[in-house]
Amino acid sequence: MSVSTEKRRLSSILKPYSGLDGAKLNTSQNKVRFDDLSIESVLQDALENNRLQRFEHLLASIKEEEFDDGKFQQVFIESKRCVHLLNANFGMLVEALLSVKWLSRTADAQEVYKAFVIELLVAHSNYTSLVVSKLVQSFVPKDDGKSGWLHGVPSDETLRMVTPIHDLIVRLKNVIPMVFDVILIHLRKNFPYFKKPTHVVCGYLYNMLHMTEYSSMFVEELLEIAFNRILVIDVNAPRNEIEEAEFPEDDQQIFTMEEDPTGNEDEDDTTMKLPLAETLDCCMELMFEYIKKRASSERSTSEGDRMFKVLLSLFDHHILPTHNTHHVQFLMFYFCSFKQSYVEYFITYLWKQVCNPNISTPMRQAAVGYMASMLARARFVPISLLKSTIQELSNWAHQYIQETDSMMGCTLRAHMVFYSVCQAIFYVVAFRSKHLTASSKNLVFLQSLQLSSIVTSHLNPLRVCLPPVATAFAGVTRAHQLAYCHTILERNARRKLATVYKNEAQTPEECLDTFFPFDPYMLKKSGQRIEPIFLQYQASDAEESHPISSPKASTRKRCESMSEDVDDFLQESKRLKHGIGAAQEHGEMHFTYSYGVSPGFHS
Incomplete structure (x- = not known):
């Protein structure tokens, strides 16, 4: 027999098993018990004599027989002795061996399996991808395995099943350092589809986060995979859909359910009604718990700082460029709450983005939005940082006005960053007015900002601000005699800007398209971590005692369709449904913005 014929016979082993006559193999005259076969002799016979019948049997x-633990150990002990023979021609046999169920067996049987896998990859690196693929696929919970995963956390039995997988990966990493590059590839490839059941997505995420415990060098790569997938879920679960699912139109029915005279409550009232929102909620809770452990780690004082840098890098590359996310950005919000230096660094980082002319305008505008929203919403932002940041913003705005020729056009496109900075100033001053006007010293600080000069400048920033922001700011500045904006607002309204029609409503042609990324958090389980550090609007005493009249209804209608982007400007009764911040602190009155109404004042 020629050499070429021998190669053809051996290469036939690589053909899919479906090519064999399955019916013939199942007949009694061709059925061979495994006890009658020696793996080593079968492989030798195939290699030396090209006899494939025994190999096929x-x-x-191996594919068909159900091994008990004793037979299982015998098979893999013998297979380990023959590893040197398992070249690429026997790929189907290797895949069959790797596919044998091993996680539900005794500890001794699992050890035999692990020893075989390690010996196989040391001898034949070409099987690395196959082995890793099998291991990573084991991280994906079964669709019917919901009982083993409660909100993404494994039960004791489930944990016992997945621990051997992590142990084997650790051993492989110690023997073959480059194996983790292959693992990262398969982790990305096998991440469950975002619409899969919640326990499937969250169970996989749990296993990925657990891998950072023993793969500290690859923390950023692992978290990057997690961030990307959670972002996909977040953008596919918008606020309006969550709100519609949680608070249907039939309020009467909801009221009846809440007033159930039996007093029986839902066993798990933290479950989100929208499936994607429930998945996102559980994923965020896993991430928050992970972040908390790293931020408060006692193993190393620098571990929290390192985690902050990783999160900041992920924020820069994935969250900041993504338009209209709703919840993922709160991972950064939450981490900043653990140390004042974190929030200071984060604000400084955002401000550098704003001031960098080499960065695209949308990115600079987004950075301004994150700055304003963080300053307004974070309880942990000290008043000193709040004031210093507002000072930076106002100084930049004044300098921009001085350097801009009054003869230049005042189009929104030409001065997008400037208008965004001005709106940030107006928004923060209005939202944090209770703190910024609490003392005469703070009032002197607000006067030093010369807000009137910004408002009355030839660029007319109030013209393009969101109406609720402009109205709220006008109310605060009038109550404390910082600036008089209502004349300008009325003049802008009389100019009757050209309009375009959107969603059956009229909007000004030039109105800042912006969002406040740290608007109220709507997820129930993970939201319990945000509530204590999240600030609701509180009007100062002066504002409460000096109500102002609302702008004309026609002006109010022009940006009515943009209310979806500014949750704080919802009516009070609707905001209270969200549950976050609904409880009022003793002696403090919570208010919301609404179109045509200053903060804390009703029209």
Whole structure:
């Protein structure tokens, strides 16, 4: 027999098993018990004599036979002795061996399996991708395995099943350092589809986060995979859909359910009604718990700082460029609450983005939005940082006005960053007015900002601000005699800007398209971590005692369709449904913005 014929016979082993006559193999005259086969002799016979019939029977018996633990150990002990023979021609046999169920067996049987896998990859690196693929696929919970995962956390039995997988990966990493590059590839490839059941997505995420415990060098890569997938879920679960699912139109029915005279409550009232929102909620809770452990780690004082840098890098590359996310950005919000230096660094980082002319305008505008929203919403932002940041913003705005020729056009496109900075100033001053006007010293600080000069400048920033922001700011500045904006607002309204029609409503042609990324958090389980550090609007005493009249209804209608982007400007009764911040602190009155109404004042 020629050499080429021998190669053809051996290469036939690589053909899919479906090419074999399955019916013939199942007949009694061709059925060979595994006990009658020696793996080493079968492989030797195939390699030296090109006799494939016994190999085919060996392959079929491994695929079909249900081994007890004793037989299981015998098979893999013998397979380990023959590893040197398992070249690429026997790929189907290797895949069959790797596919044998091993996680539900005794500890001794699992050890035998692990020893075989390690020996196989040391001898034949070409099987690395196959082995890693099998291990990573084991991280994906079964669709019917919901009982083993409660909100993404494994039960004791489930944990016992997945621990051996992590142990084997650790051993492989110690023996073959480059194996983790392959693992990262398969982790990305096998991440469950975002619409899969919640326990499937969250169970996989749990296993990925657990891998950072023993793969500290790859923390950023692992978290990057997690961030990307959670972002996909976040953008596919918008606020309006969550709100519609949680608070249907039939309020009467909801009221009846809440007033159930039996007093029986839902066993798990933290479950989100929108499936994607429930998945996102559980994923965020896993991430928050992970972040908390790292931020408060006692193993190393620098571990929290390192985690902050990783999160900041992920924020820069994935969250900041993504338009209209709703919840993922709160991972950064939450981490900043653990140390004042974190929030200071984060604000400084955002401000550098704003001031960098080499960065695209949308990115600079987004950075301004994150700055304003963080300053307004974070309880942990000290008043000193709040004031210093507002000072930076106002100084930049004044300098921009001085350097801009009054003869230049005042189009929104030409001065987008400037208008965004001005709106940030107006928004923060209005939202944090209770703190910024609490003392005469703070009032002197607000006067030093010369807000009137910004408002009355030839660029007319109030013209393009969101109406609720402009109205709220006008109310605060009038109550404390910082600036008089209502004349300008009325003049802008009389100019009757050209309008375009959107969603059956009229909007000004030039109105800042912006969002406040740290608007109220709507997820129930993970939201319990945000509530204590999240600030609701509180009007100062002066504002409460000096109500102002609302702008004309026609002006109010022009940006009515943009209310979806500014949750704080919802009516009070609707905001209270969200549950976050609904409880009022003793002696403090919570108010919301609404179109045509200053903060804390009703029209």
